[in-house]
Amino acid sequence: MSIKFLLLPILFFAFSEQACCQDSTDMMNQLINQSEKDKIHYAENTFKYTRVVDGHSVENLHKQVLDVRISHRFDPINSGIYNFFGLDVAVMRLGFDYGISNNFMIGVGHSVYQKTYDGFFKWRILRQSTGAVNMPITLSFVPTIAVNTLRQFDSVKTSFQDRVSSVFQLLIARKFSETFSLQLMPTFIHADRISFNHIKQNIVAIGIAGTQKVSKRMNVNVEYYYQLPEDQAPGAHNVLSLGIDLGTGGHVFQLHFTNSLGMTEKSFISETPGQWSKGDIMFGFNISRVFQLGNIRKRIGKRKNS
């Protein structure tokens, strides 16, 4: 009898012991759930780099990061053995991109092709996220200006206006899974007067691009731009590019096959003479190296002090 009475408080002991530990685990879970709700989880790495192949992806450079990009494009493979299947002739674009903030980057470049200077900015307006903010897509705005500085025949008078072209793009992207993302690119082009025999100066196009991660360091990309047939210049075809991204730790390599020689938006979207079906396929590769200018963590120090 008395033993039973003794057992009772011991049972109490046991239960209260359990209750207390359960209590702190419960509290832990509660705190974790709360923080998950309060935090915004952004979709990282919708695309691997800031370019799909030639055109922009929704990825931005981080704040204070400088990206030096050297893009090469060889002659068509169908130019035969005399040209070593295109590798004897190469054009390139040298570009410098810089992240002003995590959502705003700028860039300038010079292409050998049509001696073109170009400049752009990319502004990420919406960012795909879950958690405290639920956003299904990432949306960016990219305007590009390019100037063709090729010398013209003396008989043809060209003003600066004749040489300038501008391209306005919206990038709408969604990361569907850890490995697969799609992007749509409604595009408006105002072409210059000397680069190509455009009948219409204003061209509307829509692009579609996708990326599939195949390993930690490799992505496969596809990019295609469709021009409205009534806007399309005679002799210009739609551009299709296939590429792979290779990250090696320090450098990034992007290797691709495309039917376009130009590497600025206006050139490859609206002035591509080549056709895949005729074998006008060009090999190209981009090399990119990023440099961090300044320590990004200074902002943490500030946050701590405030």
Add this chain to the structure above:
Amino acid sequence: MMHKMILLLMLLAFQNINADGQVYYTKNGNVSFFSKTVLENIDAENNQVISVLNTETGALQFSLLNNAFHFPKAKMESDFNEDYMESDKYPRSSFKGTITNLSDVNFNKDGSYPVKVNGDLTVHGVTKNISAPGTIVIKDGNVSATSSFKVLVSDYKIKIPSIVSNKIGESIEVKVACDYQKK
């Protein structure tokens, strides 16, 4: 006599129930780590660590989001999350353990108390039992805790490609600092 004893035990039991209130927590604890090699020093800091400390049982828990670690270089941050921690797959790292010499700490008296902590550390989906020394500081009734210990990258199946292996140390020094508040 027996009745008195039962009463005493009852009292003890109730006292223990009351003690459940002795739970301290923080939502912005600090965990940093440091890796030193000939080529590059890597340090990262996370200021959003969740921790719960039960001063009655010595139960101690931590949880943090891997992608809340901040590095001096943006590239280090993305490499850390993508290549090493695989933060998409394993978003959190956690620790669940106890203070083994709890009786040495007087939570009602100001002072600095060295403690030993033992428990399970889960990183990159791998759970390992670890022991670490720490210090609990009581000042004006406020509880704070610090600790410093080393973890081996290979213990947690974190693969470092040979191309960068000379940039990342095999052993990583982890520091913990939390200011707790009462529940």
